[in-house]
Amino acid sequence: MIRQLKRLIDQAETVVFFGGAGVSTESGVPDFRSSQGLYRQYQGAEKFLSPRFLKKDPVTFYTFYRKHFLSDKELTPNQAHIGLAELEARGKLAAIITQNVDRLHQKAGSKTVYELHGRADTFTCRSCGKVYTKDQIRQMDHVPYCSCGEILRSDVVLFDEGLEPKTHEQAIRAIEQADLLIIGGSSLRVYPAAGLLRYQKPGGKKVLINLEPGNTPVELEINRPIGEVFGELMQLYEMEERE
Missing domain, CATH: 3.30.1600.10 (SIR2/SIRT2 'Small Domain')
Known part of the structure:
Protein backbone atom coordinates (compact mmCIF):
# COMPACT_ATOMS: atom_id res chain seq x y z
CA MET A 1 0.00 0.00 0.00
CA ILE A 2 2.85 2.42 0.76
CA ARG A 3 4.34 1.81 -2.68
CA GLN A 4 0.94 2.46 -4.23
CA LEU A 5 0.71 5.72 -2.27
CA LYS A 6 4.15 6.76 -3.54
CA ARG A 7 3.16 5.90 -7.10
CA LEU A 8 0.02 8.04 -6.87
CA ILE A 9 2.05 10.96 -5.51
CA ASP A 10 4.70 10.63 -8.21
CA GLN A 11 2.10 10.45 -10.98
CA ALA A 12 0.16 13.50 -9.80
CA GLU A 13 0.89 17.03 -10.95
CA THR A 14 -0.63 18.75 -7.92
CA VAL A 15 -0.89 17.02 -4.54
CA VAL A 16 -2.73 18.62 -1.61
CA PHE A 17 -2.96 17.24 1.92
CA PHE A 18 -6.15 17.69 3.96
CA GLY A 19 -5.55 16.83 7.61
CA GLY A 20 -7.62 16.38 10.73
CA ALA A 21 -7.01 15.81 14.43
CA GLY A 22 -5.59 12.32 13.85
CA VAL A 23 -2.46 13.84 12.30
CA SER A 24 -1.35 15.14 15.70
CA THR A 25 -2.44 12.34 18.03
CA GLU A 26 0.98 10.68 17.68
CA SER A 27 2.44 13.94 19.02
CA GLY A 28 0.31 13.63 22.15
CA VAL A 29 -2.53 15.92 21.05
CA LEU A 75 4.67 19.34 21.51
CA THR A 76 6.95 17.98 18.80
CA PRO A 77 6.09 17.08 15.19
CA ASN A 78 5.68 13.40 14.43
CA GLN A 79 6.65 11.50 11.29
CA ALA A 80 3.52 12.66 9.46
CA HIS A 81 4.35 16.35 9.97
CA ILE A 82 7.99 15.76 9.08
CA GLY A 83 7.16 13.64 6.02
CA LEU A 84 4.75 16.25 4.68
CA ALA A 85 7.35 18.98 5.10
CA GLU A 86 9.87 16.83 3.21
CA LEU A 87 7.38 16.18 0.40
CA GLU A 88 6.85 19.93 0.05
CA ALA A 89 10.61 20.52 0.00
CA ARG A 90 10.92 17.91 -2.77
CA GLY A 91 8.30 19.76 -4.82
CA LYS A 92 5.76 16.94 -4.48
CA LEU A 93 3.23 18.69 -2.22
CA ALA A 94 1.54 21.96 -3.12
CA ALA A 95 -0.26 22.75 0.14
CA ILE A 96 -1.47 21.51 3.50
CA ILE A 97 -5.01 22.25 4.64
CA THR A 98 -5.33 21.49 8.34
CA GLN A 99 -8.16 21.49 10.85
CA ASN A 100 -5.59 21.47 13.68
CA VAL A 101 -4.59 24.52 15.69
CA ASP A 102 -1.27 23.26 17.12
CA ARG A 103 1.03 24.65 14.36
CA LEU A 104 3.05 21.43 14.29
CA HIS A 105 3.13 21.54 10.49
CA GLN A 106 4.99 24.85 10.61
CA LYS A 107 7.24 23.54 13.37
CA ALA A 108 8.18 20.62 11.09
CA GLY A 109 9.12 23.05 8.32
CA SER A 110 6.04 23.21 6.09
CA LYS A 111 5.60 26.56 4.33
CA THR A 112 2.18 26.54 2.63
CA VAL A 113 -0.29 25.71 5.40
CA TYR A 114 -3.92 26.84 5.51
CA GLU A 115 -5.25 26.64 9.08
CA LEU A 116 -9.02 26.27 8.75
CA HIS A 117 -9.65 26.45 12.49
CA GLY A 118 -7.07 29.09 13.33
CA VAL A 157 -12.35 29.15 15.35
CA LEU A 158 -14.81 28.04 18.03
CA PHE A 159 -17.89 25.90 17.48
CA ASP A 160 -20.80 27.69 15.79
CA GLU A 161 -18.38 30.12 14.14
CA GLY A 162 -17.70 30.29 10.42
CA LEU A 163 -14.29 29.76 8.88
CA GLU A 164 -12.07 32.80 8.36
CA PRO A 165 -13.00 33.96 4.81
CA LYS A 166 -9.49 34.40 3.39
CA THR A 167 -8.26 31.02 4.65
CA HIS A 168 -11.47 29.38 3.45
CA GLU A 169 -10.98 30.78 -0.05
CA GLN A 170 -7.30 29.76 -0.15
CA ALA A 171 -8.23 26.21 0.84
CA ILE A 172 -10.89 26.01 -1.86
CA ARG A 173 -8.44 27.19 -4.52
CA ALA A 174 -5.87 24.61 -3.43
CA ILE A 175 -8.40 21.76 -3.54
CA GLU A 176 -9.68 22.88 -6.94
CA GLN A 177 -6.17 22.49 -8.35
CA ALA A 178 -5.47 19.08 -6.77
CA ASP A 179 -5.45 16.03 -8.97
CA LEU A 180 -4.48 14.04 -5.86
CA LEU A 181 -6.00 14.88 -2.48
CA ILE A 182 -4.52 13.00 0.48
CA ILE A 183 -6.91 13.01 3.44
CA GLY A 184 -5.21 12.14 6.71
CA GLY A 185 -6.33 11.69 10.30
CA SER A 186 -9.88 12.87 9.68
CA SER A 187 -13.30 11.32 10.11
CA LEU A 188 -14.65 13.89 7.61
CA ARG A 189 -17.48 14.68 10.03
CA VAL A 190 -16.54 18.27 10.91
CA TYR A 191 -18.34 20.82 8.77
CA PRO A 192 -17.90 23.18 7.05
CA ALA A 193 -14.31 21.93 6.72
CA ALA A 194 -15.22 18.45 5.43
CA GLY A 195 -17.49 20.01 2.81
CA LEU A 196 -14.45 21.49 1.07
CA LEU A 197 -13.66 18.15 -0.56
CA ARG A 198 -16.47 18.67 -3.05
CA TYR A 199 -14.40 21.38 -4.72
CA GLN A 200 -11.86 18.91 -6.10
CA LYS A 201 -11.90 18.92 -9.88
CA PRO A 202 -13.63 16.09 -11.79
CA GLY A 203 -11.34 13.11 -12.21
CA GLY A 204 -9.22 14.03 -9.20
CA LYS A 205 -8.12 11.12 -7.03
CA LYS A 206 -8.37 10.80 -3.26
CA VAL A 207 -6.35 8.83 -0.71
CA LEU A 208 -7.55 8.30 2.86
CA ILE A 209 -5.10 7.57 5.69
CA ASN A 210 -7.02 7.12 8.93
CA LEU A 211 -7.22 4.58 11.74
CA GLU A 212 -10.96 4.16 11.30
CA PRO A 213 -12.49 3.26 7.92
CA GLY A 214 -14.08 6.10 5.99
CA ASN A 215 -17.25 6.33 3.94
CA THR A 216 -15.87 8.45 1.10
CA PRO A 217 -15.01 6.81 -2.26
CA VAL A 218 -11.21 6.88 -2.60
CA GLU A 219 -8.49 5.47 -4.83
CA LEU A 220 -6.59 4.08 -1.84
CA GLU A 221 -7.44 3.70 1.85
CA ILE A 222 -4.85 2.93 4.53
CA ASN A 223 -6.18 2.26 8.04
CA ARG A 224 -2.95 2.65 9.98
CA PRO A 225 -1.31 5.32 12.17
CA ILE A 226 -0.49 8.18 9.84
CA GLY A 227 2.97 8.75 11.32
CA GLU A 228 3.96 5.17 10.50
CA VAL A 229 2.64 5.55 6.96
CA PHE A 230 4.64 8.71 6.26
CA GLY A 231 7.71 7.29 7.95
CA GLU A 232 7.66 4.32 5.58
CA LEU A 233 6.82 6.54 2.61
CA MET A 234 9.84 8.76 3.17
CA GLN A 235 12.04 5.67 3.56
CA LEU A 236 11.00 4.67 0.03
CA TYR A 237 12.03 8.09 -1.28
CA GLU A 238 15.36 7.86 0.54
CA MET A 239 16.00 4.37 -0.87
CA GLU A 240 15.21 5.66 -4.35
CA GLU A 241 17.77 8.44 -3.96
CA ARG A 242 20.49 5.96 -2.94
CA GLU A 243 19.91 3.70 -5.93
Whole structure:
Protein backbone atom coordinates (compact mmCIF):
# COMPACT_ATOMS: atom_id res chain seq x y z
CA MET A 1 0.00 0.00 0.00
CA ILE A 2 2.85 2.42 0.76
CA ARG A 3 4.34 1.81 -2.68
CA GLN A 4 0.94 2.46 -4.23
CA LEU A 5 0.71 5.72 -2.27
CA LYS A 6 4.15 6.76 -3.54
CA ARG A 7 3.16 5.90 -7.10
CA LEU A 8 0.02 8.04 -6.87
CA ILE A 9 2.05 10.96 -5.51
CA ASP A 10 4.70 10.63 -8.21
CA GLN A 11 2.10 10.45 -10.98
CA ALA A 12 0.16 13.50 -9.80
CA GLU A 13 0.89 17.03 -10.95
CA THR A 14 -0.63 18.75 -7.92
CA VAL A 15 -0.89 17.02 -4.54
CA VAL A 16 -2.73 18.62 -1.61
CA PHE A 17 -2.96 17.24 1.92
CA PHE A 18 -6.15 17.69 3.96
CA GLY A 19 -5.55 16.83 7.61
CA GLY A 20 -7.62 16.38 10.73
CA ALA A 21 -7.01 15.81 14.43
CA GLY A 22 -5.59 12.32 13.85
CA VAL A 23 -2.46 13.84 12.30
CA SER A 24 -1.35 15.14 15.70
CA THR A 25 -2.44 12.34 18.03
CA GLU A 26 0.98 10.68 17.68
CA SER A 27 2.44 13.94 19.02
CA GLY A 28 0.31 13.63 22.15
CA VAL A 29 -2.53 15.92 21.05
CA PRO A 30 -5.94 14.35 21.81
CA ASP A 31 -8.46 14.18 19.00
CA PHE A 32 -12.18 14.81 19.37
CA ARG A 33 -14.24 11.97 17.94
CA SER A 34 -12.29 8.73 18.42
CA SER A 35 -12.93 6.29 21.26
CA GLN A 36 -10.32 8.19 23.31
CA GLY A 37 -11.31 11.64 22.06
CA LEU A 38 -12.43 14.66 24.05
CA TYR A 39 -16.07 14.15 23.08
CA ARG A 40 -16.07 10.68 24.63
CA GLN A 41 -14.35 11.93 27.78
CA TYR A 42 -16.38 15.12 28.21
CA GLN A 43 -20.02 15.32 27.28
CA GLY A 44 -20.85 18.79 26.06
CA ALA A 45 -17.31 19.63 24.92
CA GLU A 46 -18.74 21.38 21.85
CA LYS A 47 -20.84 23.58 24.13
CA PHE A 48 -17.81 24.49 26.27
CA LEU A 49 -15.85 25.56 23.18
CA SER A 50 -18.42 27.95 21.77
CA PRO A 51 -18.36 31.77 21.76
CA ARG A 52 -21.75 31.86 23.47
CA PHE A 53 -20.47 29.76 26.36
CA LEU A 54 -17.34 31.93 26.67
CA LYS A 55 -19.55 34.98 27.04
CA LYS A 56 -21.97 33.25 29.43
CA ASP A 57 -19.44 31.47 31.68
CA PRO A 58 -15.83 32.52 31.01
CA VAL A 59 -14.55 30.77 34.16
CA THR A 60 -15.79 27.32 33.08
CA PHE A 61 -14.72 28.01 29.49
CA TYR A 62 -11.15 28.75 30.54
CA THR A 63 -11.06 25.87 33.01
CA PHE A 64 -11.67 23.54 30.07
CA TYR A 65 -9.53 25.51 27.60
CA ARG A 66 -6.49 25.81 29.85
CA LYS A 67 -6.54 22.09 30.61
CA HIS A 68 -6.70 20.95 26.98
CA PHE A 69 -5.14 23.76 24.93
CA LEU A 70 -2.76 25.67 27.22
CA SER A 71 -0.69 22.81 28.59
CA ASP A 72 2.96 23.46 29.44
CA LYS A 73 3.84 20.25 27.61
CA GLU A 74 6.12 20.91 24.65
CA LEU A 75 4.67 19.34 21.51
CA THR A 76 6.95 17.98 18.80
CA PRO A 77 6.09 17.08 15.19
CA ASN A 78 5.68 13.40 14.43
CA GLN A 79 6.65 11.50 11.29
CA ALA A 80 3.52 12.66 9.46
CA HIS A 81 4.35 16.35 9.97
CA ILE A 82 7.99 15.76 9.08
CA GLY A 83 7.16 13.64 6.02
CA LEU A 84 4.75 16.25 4.68
CA ALA A 85 7.35 18.98 5.10
CA GLU A 86 9.87 16.83 3.21
CA LEU A 87 7.38 16.18 0.40
CA GLU A 88 6.85 19.93 0.05
CA ALA A 89 10.61 20.52 0.00
CA ARG A 90 10.92 17.91 -2.77
CA GLY A 91 8.30 19.76 -4.82
CA LYS A 92 5.76 16.94 -4.48
CA LEU A 93 3.23 18.69 -2.22
CA ALA A 94 1.54 21.96 -3.12
CA ALA A 95 -0.26 22.75 0.14
CA ILE A 96 -1.47 21.51 3.50
CA ILE A 97 -5.01 22.25 4.64
CA THR A 98 -5.33 21.49 8.34
CA GLN A 99 -8.16 21.49 10.85
CA ASN A 100 -5.59 21.47 13.68
CA VAL A 101 -4.59 24.52 15.69
CA ASP A 102 -1.27 23.26 17.12
CA ARG A 103 1.03 24.65 14.36
CA LEU A 104 3.05 21.43 14.29
CA HIS A 105 3.13 21.54 10.49
CA GLN A 106 4.99 24.85 10.61
CA LYS A 107 7.24 23.54 13.37
CA ALA A 108 8.18 20.62 11.09
CA GLY A 109 9.12 23.05 8.32
CA SER A 110 6.04 23.21 6.09
CA LYS A 111 5.60 26.56 4.33
CA THR A 112 2.18 26.54 2.63
CA VAL A 113 -0.29 25.71 5.40
CA TYR A 114 -3.92 26.84 5.51
CA GLU A 115 -5.25 26.64 9.08
CA LEU A 116 -9.02 26.27 8.75
CA HIS A 117 -9.65 26.45 12.49
CA GLY A 118 -7.07 29.09 13.33
CA ARG A 119 -4.18 28.81 15.77
CA ALA A 120 -4.00 28.22 19.51
CA ASP A 121 -0.72 29.99 20.23
CA THR A 122 -1.95 33.58 19.91
CA PHE A 123 -4.78 35.56 21.51
CA THR A 124 -6.15 38.71 19.90
CA CYS A 125 -8.29 41.27 21.70
CA ARG A 126 -11.57 41.68 19.81
CA SER A 127 -11.80 45.26 21.06
CA CYS A 128 -8.40 46.91 20.52
CA GLY A 129 -6.61 44.30 18.38
CA LYS A 130 -3.67 43.74 20.74
CA VAL A 131 -2.07 40.30 20.31
CA TYR A 132 -0.84 38.13 23.18
CA THR A 133 1.21 34.92 23.08
CA LYS A 134 0.21 31.67 24.74
CA ASP A 135 3.02 32.11 27.27
CA GLN A 136 1.65 35.51 28.26
CA ILE A 137 -1.82 34.01 28.73
CA ARG A 138 -0.43 31.25 30.96
CA GLN A 139 0.98 33.90 33.30
CA MET A 140 -2.35 35.73 33.61
CA ASP A 141 -5.20 35.07 36.01
CA HIS A 142 -7.61 32.24 35.22
CA VAL A 143 -9.73 34.36 32.85
CA PRO A 144 -7.28 36.50 30.82
CA TYR A 145 -8.08 40.14 30.17
CA CYS A 146 -6.52 42.58 27.73
CA SER A 147 -4.97 45.77 29.07
CA CYS A 148 -8.03 47.55 27.64
CA GLY A 149 -10.33 45.49 29.90
CA GLU A 150 -11.77 43.09 27.31
CA ILE A 151 -11.80 39.31 27.91
CA LEU A 152 -9.24 37.69 25.62
CA ARG A 153 -9.86 34.63 23.48
CA SER A 154 -7.53 32.60 21.33
CA ASP A 155 -7.32 32.86 17.56
CA VAL A 156 -9.09 29.50 17.25
CA VAL A 157 -12.35 29.15 15.35
CA LEU A 158 -14.81 28.04 18.03
CA PHE A 159 -17.89 25.90 17.48
CA ASP A 160 -20.80 27.69 15.79
CA GLU A 161 -18.38 30.12 14.14
CA GLY A 162 -17.70 30.29 10.42
CA LEU A 163 -14.29 29.76 8.88
CA GLU A 164 -12.07 32.80 8.36
CA PRO A 165 -13.00 33.96 4.81
CA LYS A 166 -9.49 34.40 3.39
CA THR A 167 -8.26 31.02 4.65
CA HIS A 168 -11.47 29.38 3.45
CA GLU A 169 -10.98 30.78 -0.05
CA GLN A 170 -7.30 29.76 -0.15
CA ALA A 171 -8.23 26.21 0.84
CA ILE A 172 -10.89 26.01 -1.86
CA ARG A 173 -8.44 27.19 -4.52
CA ALA A 174 -5.87 24.61 -3.43
CA ILE A 175 -8.40 21.76 -3.54
CA GLU A 176 -9.68 22.88 -6.94
CA GLN A 177 -6.17 22.49 -8.35
CA ALA A 178 -5.47 19.08 -6.77
CA ASP A 179 -5.45 16.03 -8.97
CA LEU A 180 -4.48 14.04 -5.86
CA LEU A 181 -6.00 14.88 -2.48
CA ILE A 182 -4.52 13.00 0.48
CA ILE A 183 -6.91 13.01 3.44
CA GLY A 184 -5.21 12.14 6.71
CA GLY A 185 -6.33 11.69 10.30
CA SER A 186 -9.88 12.87 9.68
CA SER A 187 -13.30 11.32 10.11
CA LEU A 188 -14.65 13.89 7.61
CA ARG A 189 -17.48 14.68 10.03
CA VAL A 190 -16.54 18.27 10.91
CA TYR A 191 -18.34 20.82 8.77
CA PRO A 192 -17.90 23.18 7.05
CA ALA A 193 -14.31 21.93 6.72
CA ALA A 194 -15.22 18.45 5.43
CA GLY A 195 -17.49 20.01 2.81
CA LEU A 196 -14.45 21.49 1.07
CA LEU A 197 -13.66 18.15 -0.56
CA ARG A 198 -16.47 18.67 -3.05
CA TYR A 199 -14.40 21.38 -4.72
CA GLN A 200 -11.86 18.91 -6.10
CA LYS A 201 -11.90 18.92 -9.88
CA PRO A 202 -13.63 16.09 -11.79
CA GLY A 203 -11.34 13.11 -12.21
CA GLY A 204 -9.22 14.03 -9.20
CA LYS A 205 -8.12 11.12 -7.03
CA LYS A 206 -8.37 10.80 -3.26
CA VAL A 207 -6.35 8.83 -0.71
CA LEU A 208 -7.55 8.30 2.86
CA ILE A 209 -5.10 7.57 5.69
CA ASN A 210 -7.02 7.12 8.93
CA LEU A 211 -7.22 4.58 11.74
CA GLU A 212 -10.96 4.16 11.30
CA PRO A 213 -12.49 3.26 7.92
CA GLY A 214 -14.08 6.10 5.99
CA ASN A 215 -17.25 6.33 3.94
CA THR A 216 -15.87 8.45 1.10
CA PRO A 217 -15.01 6.81 -2.26
CA VAL A 218 -11.21 6.88 -2.60
CA GLU A 219 -8.49 5.47 -4.83
CA LEU A 220 -6.59 4.08 -1.84
CA GLU A 221 -7.44 3.70 1.85
CA ILE A 222 -4.85 2.93 4.53
CA ASN A 223 -6.18 2.26 8.04
CA ARG A 224 -2.95 2.65 9.98
CA PRO A 225 -1.31 5.32 12.17
CA ILE A 226 -0.49 8.18 9.84
CA GLY A 227 2.97 8.75 11.32
CA GLU A 228 3.96 5.17 10.50
CA VAL A 229 2.64 5.55 6.96
CA PHE A 230 4.64 8.71 6.26
CA GLY A 231 7.71 7.29 7.95
CA GLU A 232 7.66 4.32 5.58
CA LEU A 233 6.82 6.54 2.61
CA MET A 234 9.84 8.76 3.17
CA GLN A 235 12.04 5.67 3.56
CA LEU A 236 11.00 4.67 0.03
CA TYR A 237 12.03 8.09 -1.28
CA GLU A 238 15.36 7.86 0.54
CA MET A 239 16.00 4.37 -0.87
CA GLU A 240 15.21 5.66 -4.35
CA GLU A 241 17.77 8.44 -3.96
CA ARG A 242 20.49 5.96 -2.94
CA GLU A 243 19.91 3.70 -5.93
